[in-house]
Amino acid sequence: MPAGLSFEGLTHAFGGAPVLKDVDLAIEAGEVVCLLGPSGCGKTTLLRLAAGVERPTRGRIRLDDREVAGPGVFVEPEDRGVGLMFQDYALFPHLTVMENVLFGLRALAAADAQTAARRALARVGMEAYARVYPDRLSGGEQQRVALARAVAPRPGVLLMDEPFSNLDRRMRDLVREETLALLREMGATAVVVTHDPEEAMRIADRVVLMRKGAIVQAGPARELYERPVDLAAARFFCDFNEVDGTVKAGRADTPLGLFPAPGAPDGPAVVCIRPQAIRLRAAGFCLPGRVLARRFLGELDLLEIAVQGLDAPVRARLRGNPQAVEGAEVGVDIDPDEVLVFAAPSA
Template structure:
């Protein structure tokens, strides 16, 4: 028997002043799982979080917690009646209360008896034993975030809603605090809905990612799937820089300076974009003759370095291609800094390429021959 999802949103829509903020969004979050709403500012992810919390009410759709309707056409439960924990980016600690009093706030105002024991337990779990008498201003940002986590977890919520809770931390602390928080949330077994605009954070923390755009979900799936099988060019580009190579379909193939790419399912004369991330371009120095082509890498194409930069763990090389003057970016591990003007050969690692209809105006109406799913990788 399939367990009931801890949190379920069904066909949620919300409009502000005639402008749609959320459009027909549905998803579920299971016990012990982290669902990440990922997208740029203004895409509707924080609105969805507030609707799940009960702070906002949707115009249409249903919110369920453990299968029970907490918000629909006929009823709307307030946040305190939903068994939901909340964490925000500003921590929202009470400055006039001690650490222990902040943690106890969700349990009641008294620190006597069992409540005091629960407070001590959760302060210990977040590594802040002995901090109960301190005030928030006496703590570092990472310590304040841990207090906010302890306060949210102490009532043992069935669902945890987190709105960019790590954005106020400096980069040095962020990774360790995220990892510690994720471990605690998994131990508690709460269903977590996390809002972020940072792809790295979503990949690091989520069991599933819902990539949002314009108030709707553009793609949803496991982090590996969303990253390696983007639904379109914008989805691929949200996670990293991409190179775009344009072509035109002829007999289900597209001819490029890197050789022929298979473009099954697309009609002749359709404009296509071949997308490849910088780390999947292979660089070889020009030694007087092009490197041999292979089934995997195709035909090498020549260009000249315009700029090379050391980025710490890798180097970024920008190459102006001889065939059309386009600029492609490649990354290589470690330090590799060829001088400006140095000739290089680039090859594509075809298993990492994506082929999509061109986002600019095409010469044909519908580039597809039929209505099959277009969300997967299309190798050459």
């Protein structure tokens, strides 16, 4: 059965240097949560603490109502019912695929362990490779075996540390979708560490954004993308065009025009314009601009456009629009729904 996982006032330090600072987080049974953030923000440490690989400096960890780490309490990893899948898969090279999966099933009778291992391999499409050694497998196949080994004991919580980062883009998309389908089929509680915001938005019920050992914002992907808590959080999800402005009475005045700024304090501001907010019109309409460069990206084109009143060009992501050739004079329109306004950082 999937288990809930909670962290209460969790703090951890290495050599006196804090890595996690008073982390409070409750993950519901059956929920898929992504821990997102830059390298060194504490994501993997939080995962290792949940698995029991590390002991927290302070705070508590609970699986459902069972305390597994806290003052005077520490349950060993093998007794937690938690599965951990490492970034490098950590398969034993001297064991076959079947033997790797059986390794985590030693508490079962031999016949039961064989049945559970074959079932797990079948779920990930690797049953035919049972007698093969890991060095004969591709990266995607090794990832599937590591996933089978992690789910075979039917853990209450599955912890995954950057599980797709070693795969090329095509294989990463395929294996990620297969893994998510398996987690949904199992109804598993899963915590996935990633530094890729697109990946987090694609797979998670809830995204937890971390920075410098603390949780900055947590919620559904759409909430973090559309209503980031601060400028740094916004930058993590989008490569904005950033323009200086001034907020007064809920409106931001910039060289590109006025934009709604609900909740922003009066004073200097950073106005963040998504590349997809830019729309091109015929020259003579809206803001005057000139196309400096155009790069084909497949489904979209990336344009750099010089706009009157700005020193740096703005970037736009557009589909089609054959008139927007390099050197073309255009009108620049901006969708205000794709603009975010934040108070300017203090010097």
